[in-house]
Amino acid sequence: MNSVPASTEPAASRLAATASWDAEADDALVCLAVRDETHDVKTFVLAPSGPRLFAYAPGQFLAFAFEIGAETIHRCYTISSAPTRPHALSITVKRVPGGPVSNWLHDTLKPGDTVRALGPMGDFSCFTHPAQKYLLLSGGSGVTPMMAMARTFHDLGGNRDVAFVHSARSPADIVFRGELETMARLDPAFRFHAVCEADAPDEAWAGPKGRLTLETLSAAVPDLPEREVFVCGPKPYMDAVRAMLREAGFDMARHHEESFDFGALPEAEQQAAAEAGRTLDAESSAEAEAAPAAVRTFRVEFAKTRRVLDCPEDSTVLDAARKAGIRLPSSCAKGLCGTCKSKVTKGTVSMTHAGGIRQREIDAGMALLCCSKPTSDLVVER
Template identity: 85%
Template sequence: MASVSSSEPAAARLAASAPWDAEADDALVCLAVRDETHDVKTFVLSPREPRLFAYAPGQFLTFSFEIGAETIHRCYTISSTPTRPHAVSFTVKRVPGGPVSNWLHDNLKPGDTVRALGPMGEFTCFQHPAQKYLLLSGGSGITPMMSMARTFHDLAEPRDVAFVHSARTPADIVFRSELETMARLDAGFRFHAVCEADALDETWAGPKGRLSLDILRDAVPDFMDREVFVCGPKPYMDAVKAMLQGAGFDMARHHQESFDFGELSEGEQAAAAEAEKDLNAAPAGGVRTFRVEFAKTRRVLECPENETVLDAARKAGIRLPSSCAKGLCGTCKSKLTKGTVAMTHAGGIRQREIDAGMALLCCSKPTSDLVVER
């Protein structure tokens, strides 16, 4: 067999044997930007040196984006498949007014570098092996399902996978052509789309409206026998959960993404509603309270030692970026220029960042007065 020139970049990437380690090098280079729909793009990334990505389909990466003079953290589900380990991709819908999605669509281009941490997350079919799956997604919630579907397809796994996606119009069905091709090639894979309305250039011939029990029964008659994964906007996931519960589905086999991958405003609304329940709750007697100052906005609040800085900020009406509230995604990562905290995180921050004074506000309780660089 003729040898392949090592000067060929593609050959060098395919020859990679070492895994990508975000702790050693968190920089990822944008290789390509692909238009999926009129307002959805996929960004394909690779390390600067050839490395292999290892992750479970459905997991996510937490990114650090330099936007203006600010570093903003966001978590995005991996839409690519671990069966193609030489690159990784994430898919983003442009959200009106969304600071990150609009920046990505307008600015991130091949050759640019972003920083990432991960992979992370437990929302994956690998955690719940089954012979029959039902993947339910709405809008941009299709990304973890696409990773799962691509994985089973590439491996030619003898699995029965039914994929039901809800979109506004036929023009908004992300990955439509690929999903239809997979369904044509694989007898064990079925794809169904549900659209709320027609597109300007296409009258929708399939199920119309929002996903209902009747539509689900028609598309997947044996849905009660399947392992179900759900991802999408919170109202969609809430509606699907209520629908399955009403049908008597065994909810031990129902799995949904545990936090909102949408833009800040959506995540904040849900979090603020939760925090509002405790708005007037007084801390237990004898609990110390510390002063927390946000240097850039010059806002100041009092935070009890048994409460996280993020919760105290929400009660004070201070908007801070957050998503998972579990110390997992890294969205609320902030620099402490003064003071100390007790932080119990779930992997959303590196030790070297902690050593440099960074903290996850969602899982950090003050042990002294604080100054936060926000």
């Protein structure tokens, strides 16, 4: 007997789902709802077109391929919902000035629209580091994986000791504020603390003001040394937290951070990351020149731009292009996000990816240039 009575109501149909969503078989997700979280942050609720269940660990993300104008733009966004509610999932996106994807999502995506996604993926999760006590630290948009973890523990009960400390610009910028305060009110084992840099136009902040300091953190979480710590936010925030924990003598083996949240990075920061990659490339190149080795070199031709370069067999195509001054779309450089996905029309590559490409795309000749090394001369459709 079915656990859910037969019904023509779409919600009942979704609740009757027994099969899991498989992005390899169907990568389409339908937008069910759009919700305002703050003045510049929205949550997008997504589900498969047919009844399917999502399975993921809190803290994981999806890699999206958005069709914006005549271009396909790849971005990764952390799932902000909890896997305890598997019939739909959510991503929560801050509008970034000049950001092509965040602005398109805020201005264009509406219920009934479809987007394409791959995943879930990533190993930043409380599930991979079980503990009795957790500290979730987030700054700005870094709140999303922490919210997924907090929601999961709240749904499952069990009196899990969780302290959540979030840093925001002002009270008006505290994403999920109402829900987090409600969770803290309902669950004595869950504590929520916010730190704001300044007041909001319509609210003077009564809590800790300024940026997070070790003194503020220790006051909010006196048993800090006993906790498993998860951190996500802009790089300066994560650097500051790391320094605080070391100053406090914290066991850094119990510190875990989302080190490259490329879906949320403003483009200026993405460019900075690319420049850092070029610096590392230069260092690696210098080391290679100092170490004699017989390395084969292959010719790589970019068909659309008619650019040609030489790529050593021990270098990825993306790295070789950067050294040659050729700018290619890229973001994570880890084989996750799909930004550098390209058609190889001639030749072969050795590719070690981390989930950012489907098998059917590989079979069709696609490759992620950030993790593909040539095994012959290549022609790339770029």
